[in-house]
Amino acid sequence: xxxxxxxxxxxxxxxxxxxxxxxxxxxxxxxxxxxxxxxxxxxxxxxxxxxxxxxxxxxxxxxxxxxxxxxxxxxxxxxxxxxxxxxxxxxxxxxxxxxxxxxxxxxxxxxxxxxxxxxxxxxxxxxxxxxxxxxxxxxxxxxxxxxxxxxxxxxxxxxxxxxxxxxxxxxxxxxxxxxxxxxxxxxxxxxxxxxxxxxxxxxxxxxxxxxxxxxxxxxxxxxxxxxxxxxxxxxxxxxxxxxxxxxxxxxxxxxxxxxxx
Amino acid sequence: xxxxxxxxxxxxxxxxxxxxxxxxxxxxxxxxxxxxxxxxxxxxxxxxxxxxxxxxxxxxxxxxxxxxxxxxxxxxxxxxxxxxxxxxxxxxxxxxxxxxxxxxxxxxxxxxxxxxxxxxxxxxxxxxxxxxxxxxxxxxxxxxxxxxxxxxxxxxxxxxxxxxxxxxxxxxxxxxxxxxxxxxxxxxxxxxxxxxxxxxxxxxxxxxxxxxxxxxxxxxxxxxxxxxxxxxxxxxxxxxxxxxxxxxxxxxxxxxxxxxxxxxxxxxxxxxxxxxxxxxxx
Numbered sequence: 279x280x281x282x283x284x285x286x287x288x289x290x291x292x293x294x295x296x297x298x299x300x301x302x303x304x305x306x307x308x309x310x311x312x313x314x315x316x317x318x319x320x321x322x323x324x325x326x327x328x329x330x331x332x333x334x335x336x337x338x339x340x341x342x343x344x345x346x347x348x349x350x351x352x353x354x355x356x357x358x359x360x361x362x363x364x365x366x367x368x369x370x371x372x373x374x375x376x377x378x379x380x381x382x383x384x385x386x387x388x389x390x391x392x393x394x395x396x397x398x399x400x401x402x403x404x405x406x407x408x409x410x411x412x413x414x415x416x417x418x419x420x421x422x423x424x425x426x427x428x429x430x431x432x433x434x435x436x437x438x439x440x441x442x443x444x445x446x447x448x449x450x451x452x453x454x455x456x457x458x459x460x461x462x463x464x465x466x467x468x469x470x471x472x473x474x475x476x477x478x479x480x481x482x483x484x485x486x487x488x489x490x491x492x493x494x495x496x497x498x499x500x501x502x503x504x505x506x507x508x509x510x511x512x513x514x515x516x517x518x519x520x521x522x523x524x525x526x527x528x529x530x531x532x533x534x535x536x537x538x539x
Numbered sequence: 540x541x542x543x544x545x546x547x548x549x550x551x552x553x554x555x556x557x558x559x560x561x562x563x564x565x566x567x568x569x570x571x572x573x574x575x576x577x578x579x580x581x582x583x584x585x586x587x588x589x590x591x592x593x594x595x596x597x598x599x600x601x602x603x604x605x606x607x608x609x610x611x612x613x614x615x616x617x618x619x620x621x622x623x624x625x626x627x628x629x630x631x632x633x634x635x636x637x638x639x640x641x642x643x644x645x646x647x648x649x650x651x652x653x654x655x656x657x658x659x660x661x662x663x664x665x666x667x668x669x670x671x672x673x674x675x676x677x678x679x680x681x682x683x684x685x686x687x688x689x690x691x692x693x694x695x696x697x698x699x700x701x702x703x704x705x706x707x708x709x710x711x712x713x714x715x716x717x718x719x720x721x722x723x724x725x726x727x728x729x730x731x732x733x734x735x736x737x738x739x740x741x742x743x744x745x746x747x748x749x750x751x752x753x754x755x756x757x758x759x760x761x762x763x764x765x766x767x768x769x770x771x772x773x774x775x776x777x778x779x780x781x782x783x784x785x786x787x788x789x790x791x792x793x794x795x796x797x798x799x800x801x802x803x804x805x806x807x808x809x810x811x812x813x814x815x816x817x818x819x820x821x
Contacts, residue, residue: 331727
């Protein structure tokens with residue numbers, strides 16, 4: 279078995295209603311994959327299956343050749359809904375992850391590592407603050423710091439910037455890219471979004487899920503060189519062409535559903 | 540994000556942190572604070588009205604001759620005269636209430652969180668809890684006095700029973716109400732077993748637990764005074780019963796008012812503790 283994430287024939291049904299059908303996907307280690315699809319296409323469900331938070335109805339999920347049968351520190355997750363524990367300060371939230379990644383570390387060591395992670399995401403000013411004292415963007419930085427502190431080689435992000443304003447969203451996209459590009463070895467990332475520009479700007483590859491039930495309808499490489507410059511890329515012709523292609527794929531799927539209905 | 544909003548984001552990307560990334564507290568709109576004096580006056584109005592009605596009833600109405608309704612000045616004098624005795628009674632009552640309530644809180648939280656997070660324990664214990672919890676704890680008093688070696692132990696037991704069920708039931712409800720996102724995060728972070736219950740379920744359930752503690756504390760005072768009516772030789776309930784037996788109604792009413800004050804102080808203290816512990820619960 280190769281290194282990375284492997285999904286074969288994955289089905290998932292909820293109360294007999296099919297949500298995902300026949301998902302086959304190979305994601306090599308270190309790749310940044312954007313998982314794109316309309317609302318209800320099962321993107322988040324697929325991410326939860328990869329995280330081990332839910333079980334498949336059929337099919338196999340493997341991470342580095344081993345079956346995924348539950349949550350593991352190998353797979354960090356950042357959710358959309360700012361899920362830091364509200365009763366812990368930001369640094370303590372991150373320190374919990376440090377403690378899990380390095381169980382033999384002392385309290386002071388954990389805190390030091392947690393502060394370093396918070397600095398990495400530009401949150402050094404909020405070390406002792408509690409989640410309710412932070413804006414949405416700051417909370418999501420904290421969630422990313424916590425996922426990084428866990429040291430998981432596979433990072434799963436479920437529309438992490440979906441609730442942010444455009445300016446903060448752009449800032450956090452750049453932060454995520456900077457963190458990912460600077461790491462050695464690179465983490466494998468599966469990034470769920472319904473925003474075409476975000477998917478193309480961030481990913482090495484865009485996997486598009488169609489709806490009812492969710493299935494892979496396109497798997498497109500995003501060959502733009504790394505250390506991407508936002509303005510230049512978003513205004514470039516290749517970017518526009520690829521965006522048109524993705525938008526057409528999504529529109530065709532929507533049309534197919536309407537005709538079927 | 541549409542292309543146009545993305546482009547707008549590009550253009551507007553500032554050099555310093557944008558307003559949207561500022562702490563929530565700084566952006567929160569300030570609610571108009573109601574006047575403290577007005578709130579105080581509103582809170583005092585019912586007390587003042589009741590006091591006036593009591594004064595009029597005891598002095599000016601025909602039932603003013605009734606010794607069962609002593610005039611407020613008489614009660615005030617009896618209260619002042621009885622303060623040493625009431626203080627001693629308070630200490631005596633606290634030696635029953637504090638251990639009974641504290642044990643109930645600890646046992647209620649531990650049992651409630653265990654039952655609320657384990658399907659097997661829930662299946663085993665909830666049917667029993669549904670039968671046992673509604674039984675009025677006062678019915679245990681005569682039996683507890685008969686079966687336990689001292690009155691104090693009997694009273695502590697009854698207070699324990701009365702406070703245990705509200706804390707237990709609310710701890711179970713708090714564990715059940717744990718949001719899925721916190722369950723998911725705990726799973727992702729590898730928090731399981733005792734660590735999961737201690738670091739995730741317990742703090743998340745605290746708002747429910749404090750509600751149960753408030754109900755349990757009110758029950759505790761009721762049960763404490765009722766138990767003291769049965770066979771105590773000291774305590775707040777005993778004070779009221781003793782002077783009622785001698786038809787000394789000014790002292791009896793003073794005892795009732797004093798007990799109300801002690802109860803209010805205890806409830807206020809618990810509420811302060813709740814606010815302090817749950818500062819994060821907005």
